[in-house]
Amino acid sequence: MGDDALRTRRVVGNWKMNGALAGNAALLGACASAFPESAVGAGRAVEVAVCVPFPYLAQARDLLSGSAVRWGAQDVSVHSSGAHTGEVSAAMITDFGGSFVIVGHSERRAHHSETSALVAGKAAAALAAGLTPIICLGETLEERETDMTEAVIAGQLSVCIEVLGYDHVAQCVIAYEPVWAIGTGRNATPDQVQSVHAFLRRRLGPAGASVSLLYGGSVKASNAAELFAMPDVDGGLIGGASLKLADFEPICRACA
Numbered sequence: 001m002g003d004d005a006l007r008t009r010r011v012v013g014n015w016k017m018n019g020a021l022a023g024n025a026a027l028l029g030a031c032a033s034a035f036p037e038s039a040v041g042a043g044r045a046v047e048v049a050v051c052v053p054f055p056y057l058a059q060a061r062d063l064l065s066g067s068a069v070r071w072g073a074q075d076v077s078v079h080s081s082g083a084h085t086g087e088v089s090a091a092m093i094t095d096f097g098g099s100f101v102i103v104g105h106s107e108r109r110a111h112h113s114e115t116s117a118l119v120a121g122k123a124a125a126a127l128a129a130g131l132t133p134i135i136c137l138g139e140t141l142e143e144r145e146t147d148m149t150e151a152v153i154a155g156q157l158s159v160c161i162e163v164l165g166y167d168h169v170a171q172c173v174i175a176y177e178p179v180w181a182i183g184t185g186r187n188a189t190p191d192q193v194q195s196v197h198a199f200l201r202r203r204l205g206p207a208g209a210s211v212s213l214l215y216g217g218s219v220k221a222s223n224a225a226e227l228f229a230m231p232d233v234d235g236g237l238i239g240g241a242s243l244k245l246a247d248f249e250p251i252c253r254a255c256a
């Protein structure tokens, strides 16, 4: 829907809790070489980024600076500073050159009891520090099978709109990640994804024209092109397949 030339196409790797210094150095170095300064892709420019565990932000900065690949984190505190043991603020992520932070991933919603209100607060904290939040939304298998997908997603999104307002939502990236497709090898079909993305774009109202809507859930080199070809899909959030350049690079190129 709308003019997709207004929207940035992006492929973002979500490393989750994976990595170690030596292996990361090889992967980040290979990413930087695969995507040097120039825009990725001969067709549409694609922004490539990786969201790494907090301890590796400095390593990502050191190895990706000067390349076309940007970096970020996978969670952020809703607070800006102070007595919050174990938390990491948005300003700390920008201190290490981060551009993005994932908020509201289903693994955090499910295993760390994160509510949509907290997720919206984290997105606000990220924006205030100059980070782009990647807000994750998605339904469980049971919700899909009981025809609740649109209601669940509309509920998750509406809290963000209430807390942030359309102007700030327009500066976010939104990732639709059906919980049943994450890490299962079972991706949503291109038609299922397009249907949810078109729904989301309508619900985004005035922000819909600029928000990039990513799909995440078992994206692989073999299915990326057909998913990214859908009119309301502006790229992907990639988990398992972002851990090897041989898997990640063709996914990034399929978005161009």
Ligand code: PGA
Pocket: 014, 177, 181, 182, 183, 184, 185, 216, 217, 218, 219, 237, 238, 239, 240, 241
């Ligand atoms: P997956 O994970 O690509 O391994 O399914 C995606 C995500 O959780 O962001």
